[in-house]
Amino acid sequence: MGTYRPDSNLPSPAPGPTSPLINRRDVIRAALLAGASCALGPALSFAQTAVPELTPAQRGWDESKNLADPNWKPAFLNDGQNETLIAVSDLIIPATDTPGAKQAMVNRYLDLVLAGEPAESQQKFLDSLNYIDSESQRLFTKEFRALTPEDQSDLLRPLAYPLRPSHWGNEDHPDLGVTHFDRLKSMIAVAYYTSEVGQRELGWDGSFTHGPFQGCEHPPTSHK
Amino acid sequence: MPQDVPQQTYDAIVVGSGATGGWAAKRLAEAGLKVALLEAGRAVSPKEFTEHVPAYRLKYRGHSPEIERTRAVQKQCYACMEYNYEWFVNDLENPYSTPADRPFSWQRLRIVGGRSLVWGRQSYRLSDTDFKAASRDGYGDDWPLSYADLAPYYDIVERYVGITGAAERNEMLPDGQFLPPMQMTCGEVRLRERAKAKFGRTLTIGRAAIVTQTHNGRAACHYCGPCERGCSTFSYFSSPFTTVKDAVKSGNCMLITNAVVSHVDMDNEANQARGVTYVDRLTKETKQVRGKAVILCAQALESTRILLNSSTREYPHGLANSSGVLGHYLMDHVAGGGASGTFDDFNILPSANPPHRPNGIYMVRFRNTPTSGKHPHFIRGYGFQGGSGPEFDMKATGMGAEYKKAVKQGSYRISLGAFGESLASWDNFCEIDANLKDAWGIPALRISMAHGKNEAALMRDAGVTAAEMLEAAGAKSISVQTSFGIPGMAVHEVGTARMGNDPKKFVLNAFNQAHDVKNLFVTDGSCYVSSACQNPTLTMMAITVRACDHLIDRFRRSDV
Numbered sequence: 096m097g098t099y100r101p102d103s104n105l106p107s108p109a110p111g112p113t114s115p116l117i118n119r120r121d122v123i124r125a126a127l128l129a130g131a132s133c134a135l136g137p138a139l140s141f142a143q144t145a146v147p148e149l150t151p152a153q154r155g156w157d158e159s160k161n162l163a164d165p166n167w168k169p170a171f172l173n174d175g176q177n178e179t180l181i182a183v184s185d186l187i188i189p190a191t192d193t194p195g196a197k198q199a200m201v202n203r204y205l206d207l208v209l210a211g212e213p214a215e216s217q218q219k220f221l222d223s224l225n226y227i228d229s230e231s232q233r234l235f236t237k238e239f240r241a242l243t244p245e246d247q248s249d250l251l252r253p254l255a256y257p258l259r260p261s262h263w264g265n266e267d268h269p270d271l272g273v274t275h276f277d278r279l280k281s282m283i284a285v286a287y288y289t290s291e292v293g294q295r296e297l298g299w300d301g302s303f304t305h306g307p308f309q310g311c312e313h314p315p316t317s318h319k
Numbered sequence: 320m321p322q323d324v325p326q327q328t329y330d331a332i333v334v335g336s337g338a339t340g341g342w343a344a345k346r347l348a349e350a351g352l353k354v355a356l357l358e359a360g361r362a363v364s365p366k367e368f369t370e371h372v373p374a375y376r377l378k379y380r381g382h383s384p385e386i387e388r389t390r391a392v393q394k395q396c397y398a399c400m401e402y403n404y405e406w407f408v409n410d411l412e413n414p415y416s417t418p419a420d421r422p423f424s425w426q427r428l429r430i431v432g433g434r435s436l437v438w439g440r441q442s443y444r445l446s447d448t449d450f451k452a453a454s455r456d457g458y459g460d461d462w463p464l465s466y467a468d469l470a471p472y473y474d475i476v477e478r479y480v481g482i483t484g485a486a487e488r489n490e491m492l493p494d495g496q497f498l499p500p501m502q503m504t505c506g507e508v509r510l511r512e513r514a515k516a517k518f519g520r521t522l523t524i525g526r527a528a529i530v531t532q533t534h535n536g537r538a539a540c541h542y543c544g545p546c547e548r549g550c551s552t553f554s555y556f557s558s559p560f561t562t563v564k565d566a567v568k569s570g571n572c573m574l575i576t577n578a579v580v581s582h583v584d585m586d587n588e589a590n591q592a593r594g595v596t597y598v599d600r601l602t603k604e605t606k607q608v609r610g611k612a613v614i615l616c617a618q619a620l621e622s623t624r625i626l627l628n629s630s631t632r633e634y635p636h637g638l639a640n641s642s643g644v645l646g647h648y649l650m651d652h653v654a655g656g657g658a659s660g661t662f663d664d665f666n667i668l669p670s671a672n673p674p675h676r677p678n679g680i681y682m683v684r685f686r687n688t689p690t691s692g693k694h695p696h697f698i699r700g701y702g703f704q705g706g707s708g709p710e711f712d713m714k715a716t717g718m719g720a721e722y723k724k725a726v727k728q729g730s731y732r733i734s735l736g737a738f739g740e741s742l743a744s745w746d747n748f749c750e751i752d753a754n755l756k757d758a759w760g761i762p763a764l765r766i767s768m769a770h771g772k773n774e775a776a777l778m779r780d781a782g783v784t785a786a787e788m789l790e791a792a793g794a795k796s797i798s799v800q801t802s803f804g805i806p807g808m809a810v811h812e813v814g815t816a817r818m819g820n821d822p823k824k825f826v827l828n829a830f831n832q833a834h835d836v837k838n839l840f841v842t843d844g845s846c847y848v849s850s851a852c853q854n855p856t857l858t859m860m861a862i863t864v865r866a867c868d869h870l871i872d873r874f875r876r877s878d879v
Contacts, residue, residue: 297671310502
């Protein structure tokens with residue numbers, strides 16, 4: 096070892112509240128955040144400008160409860176658009192033996208997302224929603240949300256599958272409706288399947304571990 | 320004025336607490352040297368881990384407008400999410416520039432542990448085909464060390480870190496000290512069998528820095544999935560809870576957080592580094608630490624930036640840069656070529672339940688090997704990473720109950736994506752941008768890099784070979800990808816302070832010691848001479864341990 100032996104004179108880091116690696120400065124910041132700033136004196140006032148550098152998730156916040164607020168009001172959509180979105184989402188992902196989009200509050204989550212989006216993305220979404228209403232006016236001379244569920248489904252269903260040009264001749268812009276529908280559907284699907292309802296629908300039982308990963312157990316060259 | 324750092328002279332100052340800095344601190348401190356470990360960011364606590372937080376508990380379920388606002392570059396990294404974005408640097412505080420037609424994505428963390436907190440964990444040895452590549456095909460330079468030089472250090476690192484993997488006896492990818500391998504899915508086994516039978520190519524389970532049994536006090540992986548958010552059982556390797564912890568526990572290492580190192584201080588008369596200057600990240604005070612040796616482990620571009628910002632009268636173009644190559648030969652793996660498809664005959668349904676295997680498959684490089692002969696269109700090669708298994712199908716057509724059913728039915732998918740060698744080129748470089756400073760007043764980098772013709776040819780070939788192997792395995796609906804990401808996207812940047820024996824051509828010698836300044840070491844990825852195609856972290860760690868052992872030996876001989 097020569098002359099370089101462990102040296103007990105070296106300062107060891109102050110024990111932190113959570114980790115041996117948290118140093119004194121972090122302890123001070125933690126204390127400040129706990130409201131103890133006045134006790135530490137003016138020499139350390141610089142630390143008061145420090146904010147906790149943690150994401151809401153790292154702070155343990157559960158933000159899913161906000162969507163279930165009984166006094167919820169849309170932040171981006173108007174009431175009519177919100178109702179149209181609820182109707183469209185619940186037709187694309189209806190309640191079956193499991194809950195559908197409405198119960199998963201897909202509209203509320205999308206309203207939240209849209210409120211934080213750039214204006215261009217917001218407008219694209221509204222264009223697609225408006226397309227549904229303009230088709231409803233054209234075909235039924237009513238707003239979409241005023242149609243019977245049967246008529247609503249009739250309107251959307253042709254848009255839910257890829258369109259092939261008919262050999263009897265093409266309509267103008269045959270893909271327009273499909274494009275608008277796909278935009279709404281993909282956003283609704285993400286909103287639904289990332290919700291707790293959606294995760295349960297996909298079989299999640301609420302746990303984070305079920306033992307080691309089990310791989311293929313077939314004999315060689317016979318994988319089914 | 321509160322003084323955090325005692326005015327003492329450490330034996331060694333280690334800059335950066337990530338994968339390599341953690342090892343340097345551990346190795347030196349456990350050998351009895353007095354070490355100051357400087358980290359630009361704050362400490363990290365297991366209380367911040369969010370791997371068991373379901374997406375629906377997040378306001379935006381993964382992608383928040385705050386990331387758009389403060390992390391325009393960092394969000395390009397798949398691991399930077401609403402869960403953990405505060406671990407990544409704030410791009411508004413940490414600017415860099417690029418030429419308009421040469422974009423570069425610089426993804427980084429400033430926090431104890433650095434990128435080891437969120438890394439992909441894939442861990443592969445390089446072989447002599449990589450270390451001696453220039454001798455074989457005439458391009459570039461050989462490394463100043465061989466596989467035999469590094470093998471014992473790979474052993475040391477693997478035994479401590481814990482690498483899950485399977486031995487394959489393939490000369491392109493030397494086997495290591497493996498913990499039990501994770502298991503392959505049916506689709507992966509089928510591809511492994513057919514690729515070997517029809518093409519003689521080797522597909523193996525990913526070799527990953529995740530422990531599959533209790534190892535050095537860390538519990539086995541519990542297969543929850545998203546390692547990049549932290550791990551409550553410390554099953555994947557990250558430096559704060561392993562190497563850095565050991566270093567501090569030794570009693571010989573002072574961890575100094577929030578120390579943004581601006582430059583190395585020189586004793587010009589003695590031509591020796593005498594320490595570093597740093598800016599306190601929170602108070603913006605300038606402080607100094609004195610040491611007998613300085614070891615930069617700040618990540619290739621950051622270490623190079625520190626040296627470029629350390630110019631003196633003797634070294635006007637950057638410290639230890641008498642060769643003029645500092646900053647040049649920047650490399651980052653080219654990634655993106657490959658193929659994907661479906662296996663329609665497997666009747667296995669997807670599930671949202673764990674276990675989720677945090678690891679994939681790896682196909683060993685098969686182009687331009689000693690046995691394959693030379694390819695007519697490109698030099699070097701690529702390895703494939705990927706996986707196969709049942710997935711939910713949100714893109715199913717239709718609506719209503721049928722759509723819900725189709726999503727759950729899903730499809731059994733398979734995909735392969737290549738990481739290809741990035742050729743060392745003088746024209747790919749970083750320099751100081753005279754007009755740009757970070758939030759601490761430290762001059763920022765201008766990075767200029769583009770993938771070239773050889774990289775494009777590798778990715779085109781990767782698309783073709785991936786498709787032919789998927790077809791041979793019986794996959795359907797195959798789609799091919801031959802395009803590739805901009806430099807930086809592989810987050811394997813290396814090469815800006817290359818090592819070699821000739822002081823006129825290389826910054827560092829074979830022990831990562833600067834040719835110009837004998838008590839200055841750089842042991843992160845900047846020492847790379849060629850990029851190979853394997854993920855670099857394991858090799859960086861092994862090289863760090865080798866360099867530190869060399870330094871310890873010099874200390875024992877009182878040669879510092």
